[in-house]
Amino acid sequence: MENTKSFLSNNSGVANSASLIKGLQLFIADLRLSTQIDDQEKRIHSELIKIKQQFESSGKQKDRNSKVSGYQRKKNIAKLAYIYITSNTNKLDDILFGLKEIIILLKSKVYSEKFMAYMTLEMLFQHESVVEKIESDIIQQLLIDFESTNDDHVALALNFIGIVAGLKNNLALNNELVDEVFNIIRSPTSSLPLKKRTSLSFLNLLKTNPTLLTNNLQRQDLWIQRIIALFDDQKNYRLMVSVLPLLTYIASYIDTTSCTRLVPQLVQTLYDCIMAGTSSTVNSQLSKEYMFANVPNPWLITKIVSLLNILIVSDNEVNSDVPGALYASNIGDDVLGKLRTSVSKVIELTTRETHDQMEKMVQNTILFSLINFSSKLDTTGTATINSIRTLCTLLVSPEVNIRFLTLDSLIKICTIRGKIAIDEVCVAKNLTLIIKLMNYEKDASLVRKIVDLLYVLTNTENIKIIVNQLIKYPMKSKINTDTKLKRDIAIKVSVLTERYATDINWFLEISLKLLSILSNSASQEELIWERLCQIIVNNPQLHKLACEEIIEYMSTNNTSESIVKAGAFILGEYANLISDKYAIGDLFNLFSDKYFLVSNETRAMILTTILKLYRFAPELGSVVIKFYQLELNSLDIELQTRSYEYLKIVQLSKMNNDSNLLEFLLAPIPPFNSKTNPLLKRLGNVGNSTPTSAMPRPLSRSTSNLSHQISSPTSTTSNFKPIPPASRSRSSTTFSKNQFEFDNTSTMTDSLHTKSTNVVNVNNNNASYMNQVLISDWQTSFSRMLSFKQGNLYTSPFLKIMFRLAPFSSTTTTNLTNPDNPYKITISLIFLNQSEWPINGLNTELIPYKTQGNPEYIITDTSAITSNTILPQKRVEQSFSITIRRPFDANTAPIMITRYTCGGSVNKVTLKLGISTLSPILTASKQINxxxxxxxxxxxxxxxxxxxxxxxxxxxxxxxxxxxxxxxxxxxxxxxxxxxxxxxxxxxxxxxxxxxxxxxxxxxxxxxxxxxxxxxxxxxxxxxxxxxxxxxxxxxxxxxxxxxxxxxxxxxxx
Amino acid sequence: MGIQFILCFNKQGVVRLVRWYEQLEKNEDTQAYISSIYKLLSSRDHKNQSNFIESFTEKTKLVYKRYAGLYFVMGIDTKDEEAIHLSNIHLFVEVLDAFFGNVCELDIVFNFYKAYMTMDEMFIGGELQEISKEVLLERLSYLDGLE
Missing domain, CATH: 3.30.310.10 (TATA-Binding Protein)
Known part of the structure; x- marks a missing residue:
């Protein structure tokens, strides 16, 4: 039997057979023997009765022998837990009687008993009925266990919170509990294993109740600092793995700015990890810790990357919804360089042959994680092109998972990077490959991904190839195409053809073909034929052609209902245009044939069409009347009403021999002006952003092209793209205009932020500046810095900071007497450790008064601190430049926050830097003046x-x-x-x-x-x-x- | 963000381990939820289909892997990257294997509470908290030896 066979290789385990619970083993074995479900039910039932009795009698006995009763209780509760699991959670109600006993067991001082109680509760807490009954008892016990001197008991309580606090209950609202948990993070005496657990338990509390921090700004600042301090020990990757998810959450939802200053540190760790993991000589202890399965540690890497992903926004995403994140162009060159090297190292790594399953999996995990991230940072495009080349080689991987991830990655990059990425994927070789893949892929979810990718890739050049392939797919595919996929393809094709087709005849041909292969059920497809009709109405040159094509489709036996609907509308409107080829009478016959094959909704449309046909050919009067008379008794009220009304109209016009009424009622349809293509809403989320912004817009599609069409709508040349409904085309012009303005602003912001480094925030307001609380005697050092070129900025028993101001000297000019930028100065800082202990986690944050809306001064060229750690009596340095753009109030000089830990204390020094409009005079050597x-x-x-x-x-x-x-x-x-x-x-x-x-x-x-x-x-x-x-x-x-x-x-x- | 649940069931759909880190949608019944996952996974072709189900629900993706007769499934946030969770599953199984020594379904049946102990030493709040197999095994054998 398979269940006696090991999953993996040979191993001798360390599980202790002495810790088995005999009664439980017997019960489980017993249950397994009864093969009939009935027998099992009986066995469970009798066991439940037995347990209930035992609980009752032990209650009476008053713990005569507590050791035995504790063991008994543990055993019985373990049985209840087993029953819950093995019944696929179905028997919840049958075991609820044991809750009281679980609480008693929870209070036990014996680890294995306490563990069993916590473990069972962790399972049951998904159910609100359980939570209601015992939550307060549990909170009480949790508080007791947190106070315990036994770390194992504290760990159990932490586990409990780490597992259930995300479920529906009130743990995260209990301040006492939250404080207890946070105390473990704060305390310098907490052990490493406890700290690791705590940071994740705290994360769970925070996820459930973010107001823990956001309700109290002072606490928010202080607690976040403490959490970031956990990160200081860069050598301790194991703690980092636990702290990173917490920081990622904080960066995403609470306070991005406070985390951005970690960027250089994070990148350094990432870089070290990848370099250590990819180098062939692995010896040092450190590199060993960075490794997993012979490759760089994937958990550390993916977690760092997902945090960086939050902290850094691509220059394209101007309207990022993360305030306080860094623009990629603001990252220093050294940091950027390390990231780029990391990516190329990882790409190299994937070419390494391996047969170990785990190793291969890990290799790819790292690769996709970094490739998806790196496209954000790429300013030149070469990195994107390299990534895409690598990905395209993976498309043919025999591993289906890798193909899945590759496609996913390609979609993401193309969405983020746009044209440059799309062009690279679209080279003929790749496109053929992707299409081939679509036709041979056996996993529907992969096909869906390929369809999404093709959708993103489509532009005016490849529209024909891609759409022709997409439309063929449902008929060609090797797997059973589900209707959802079919519908998805249909909608995408419809949107693509409208957006990119340049040949109007081809557009019509494809659209009708699309309608002809649609199944007849889905309501979404309504939108497609309706949209097509709108476009035909708005493009007079299409009217005749559309009629002809539709008649051809309708003459076949298996006309899809969508075609009939489109036909009913279009032919009703424009049948007179083709009356030289097709007699109106024939059209009448065509519709009356179809009438009985379609749904009532379509029939109603046909009734209207018949009336319209009658307008073109009054000689059909008698057959039309007969036709309507047939439906006068229809069970469908809509059909009956229409027939009755239309009949009256026909009779009236016949009687008076007057077609005016008909002409009046059936005047030509005016152009449609629905603003957007309703189909866009049905697209779901291809790529990550909203459909309109995610749409790859071909750059060649200029507004002049569009206006040309508007000015000559009657042109008969077939080489035009279809004109969408009138006002929509207007709105699309404005859209392109917006796009243009939008690009403008983005370049403006770019130039504002040019090359400034790590910590210039994208904050819109000055809240972060105004909210800073400066140290008490900040004015002394502020004044000193205003009047001296160098001196002390800050002194404490631990740390001394010294400053030096100098004129900015670019590398291109050494001519000091005539500097290029007399309005620019460079500030160098020296941090000196004055204590006997090392200073860790040293970092600085510069907060300018404002960064947007034409700031008076800007901070640029910020170098990373040479090291985040300073040994006793040693020093580290940092420098940055300030460009004075216009006169400013010295009271709005930049604020600098320095954070560090030393000997277990966490410190924060907030100072205002003495920089004023006069600073350049101070720094310039006297000769210049x-x-x-x-x-x-x-x-x-x-x-x-x-x-x-x-x-x-x-x-x-x-x-x-x-x-x-x-x-x-x-x-x-x-x-x-x-x-x-x-x-x-x-x-x-x-x-x-x-x-x-x-x-x-x-x-x-x-x-x-x-x-x-x-x-x-x-x-x-x-x-x-x-x-x-x-x-x-x-x-x-x-x-x-x-x-x-x-x-x-x-x-x-x- | 993170793992929403961990599930383990056999080829017949009998649950062996179940752990929720997030509340199910309103009124969603745990049993119906689990059996819909079982139905979906058991119908998949393991040679030609990936280990990922992209949109199991609006907010959940599935990452799973079959080891002999047991399915290990993780429900994750739709924004998360799938690949690392496959490594999570594999690491979990490797640790179980080392802890029990040649782990098989029966070990997990009879010692389900030890399997849970292993899970809880590895995953907290839907995140992996320890990745070193040596550290984990040392800790597990210590806890297992406690009275």
Missing amino acids: GRSSILTLSDFVSRWRQLRENMDKEGECQLNHLILKGTKNIETVKNVLNRIGFDIVDQTNIPSTIFLSTIIHTKSDGNYGCLIKINKNQLANDANGNSFDIICKTTSTGLLSKYIVDTLQYILSL
């Missing part, structure tokens, strides 16, 4: 006057009575301003006054001149220091002078 440009006093005065004449008070800012503490006198102030880089007028005539000038550089607004007068207020000598007055004039009418004075205030107050 040039001694020669220093003004004399008379120059200064004349310019000052000039500014006042031209601009009056506009562009001026005055600040009186600025009290500077200490002994600041005019000389010290002068020194500070000189150091900052202002040009100071060399004069001694006017005492206690400083005249300054400088040029402010911005990228978008150009340069501004700036004059400042500072004088020490002699009279108002304050006890706390000296008082100064500042007046600043600039050539800008905006707020620039105010920004400068504000900044000076910070600087001078230092």
Whole structure:
């Protein structure tokens, strides 16, 4: 018998036979002996009675011998669990009497007993009737078990939550329980196995109740930080595997931004894992942990990739629904490079021969996971083309699973990447292969995938080939084509022909062929013939041809009902156009023949058609009347009514010999103007996004082509694509226009984000900036950074951060005296570990005041921190640049959050960086401003006057009575301003006054001149220091002078 | 996201293991649900058809594999990637095999609670929580030895 044979290879197990429960084994063996279902039922029934009795008597005995009764209880409950399973969950109601005893067993201190109780409950919790009865008892016990010092008991409680909290119950709403679970994540003393379990149990709670975090922003921030801290130990891949799904959930549904800063770290791990897994020399312990079945660890890889998939959006997806995600173009080159290398390594790997089943499976898992992801990052297209080439070779794989995944992957890439991918798949060789595959594939679900793929691939060039093959498929196929697939193909063909056909005759031919092979039942098919009729009506040049073709189809014996319906409508409208070839009387006969072969709905249509035919040929009067009279007694009320009404109309017009009424009633149908093709709704989800955006739109389909058709609708040339209903074509023009605008915005955003790196968010609002809580003495380092080129930014017993500002130097120019970008500065940060323990998980997040809507400054070229770990007394570095696009308020300078853990403490430092519109002056070396440009006093005065004449008070800012503490006198102030880089007028005539000038550089607004007068207020000598007055004039009418004075205030107050 | 349920039944459709991580649709009866899966899978051609059922329901895909007389089935989210779950199933079976030593259906019948123990050491909240066979076996034999 097969069930005694092992599934796999020879192994000697480690299961302990001593832990067997004899009574249970006997019961199971007994049940298996009775082959008749009746016997089994009897056996179960008698066992249930026995168990019930035992439960009752043990209740009376008051635990005389608790050890024995615990064992008995465990055994009986195990039997109940078995009955539940073996009855395919059908006997739930028969075992509910045991719930009370399960709760008692749950309280046991013996592991195997507690385990049995939890295990049984985990199964039964799918049923609400069980949950209602015992939920509160269980929560109580869970809280007790969480407090236990026995890790095994805690693990059982965690398992329980990890398994059932996703079901319908109130566990996730219980704060006490949630706190207990989270405490294990938080506590530095929790063991690794418990932490792993906890992060997944917590995930389960969070999935059920996301408000756990979202209801309390402070908690959200703090808890997410703690969870991210679990990720710090990069060497611990086992913990990572458990934490990644939790982070993925948080990134998807709660807070993307806080996770984006992990991107460089995630990519590094992915890269290490793949490099270790693919290298031929595997020795180190680390590489061993990255391996599985001789290949890179697929779980680690797929989990990292699915998180990256959330955090990174492709540049095409401008309207991503994940706020806070990174655009692919914002990822640093080093990170991107690692990702690309990873993909090509994995592609290489799949060419490796292997006979191990598991290994092969794992290889492909990794391949598809990475290929699907990589198309997002590809800016040049070469990677996409490579991926597609690899995938196309896998299409002929003998493994059906691989073919399935390959097709799936191709559909995804073509949907995301559009033309560049589609063109590559469509090279003749591949297209032939795909079509061949469709005809030979034996798995219907694969055929469906191929149909989806062909649908995505279709464009104006290959429409004929693809549609001809699709339409042939149902007749040719080797498998029983189910009706659903047939219908699916029909709808797709109909949409494709309308969208891409350039030959109107061919369009009609295919559409009618499609109708002719449709089965007669499905309601969806209504849409197809209706749509065809709309198009024919709107394209006058089709009227005659359509009539002729339809008559041909209708003359065959097995006309499909859809054809009859289309015929009933079209011939009724336009039969007069072909009266030279076909007598109206013949058409009447044709319809009266079909009449008895079709459904009532179609019959009703034919009744109308007959009336319309009568209009063209009044001589048919008597046969038409006879025909209607036949149906006067129809059981179908619709047919009866129509016949009666139409009969009256015919009789009336005959009596008066007046066709006016008929002409009036049956005036030609006006063009249709339904806005969209209703069939699009039936398409389901080919690709991932909504049908309209997922549609591959051939680039060649220009609006001029379309308008040409609109302007010459009467053209008789057959080489035109069909004109869809009028207003739809209008809407499709606007659509292309939108598309155009849409592309515009996307390139704009791209250029805004050009090459800036990891942590510039796509956030629309400034909420994330405004919500930051800065550390208490942030102003000191902020002011220091405004006035010094280098210095300390932050100091704590653990970590010291130092900054250095420098003019931006691009690699192309070394000419420091004349920099290309005087409005751009580079900030280097040095992080120094001052403690005795290593600092882990160090990362920074830069939050600019805004990133969209024409930001004043942008952060670019952010390099990754050289290492996320700093050993004691060691340092790491990071740098980034800021481009000042226009003057800005120093109070909106970027905020930097630094996060790290050290010796078990999790730390977060939020600082405002001292960057202002004056920073470029500070960083520029003195020579650039040039001694020669220093003004004399008379120059200064004349310019000052000039500014006042031209601009009056506009562009001026005055600040009186600025009290500077200490002994600041005019000389010290002068020194500070000189150091900052202002040009100071060399004069001694006017005492206690400083005249300054400088040029402010911005990228978008150009340069501004700036004059400042500072004088020490002699009279108002304050006890706390000296008082100064500042007046600043600039050539800008905006707020620039105010920004400068504000900044000076910070600087001078230092 | 993640595994919605794990099922194991034999060729006759008799359930051996069942674990739900997500609630079934309203009013969906567990027994009817399981038997519809059984009907679907048992009618499939194992040589020429894949191990994936793409749209079992609106929200669920199936990934399954047959080992001798037993089907192992996972219900997963429609957005998840199928391939890794096939590896999940295989890993689970490998661990069962190592734990019981030449595991066969009878082992799972008579020691169903140990099979559950194995499952729970591997899958929590619909996610795989441990992938090292050595670690798992050590842990399982420790738990199995507890009183």
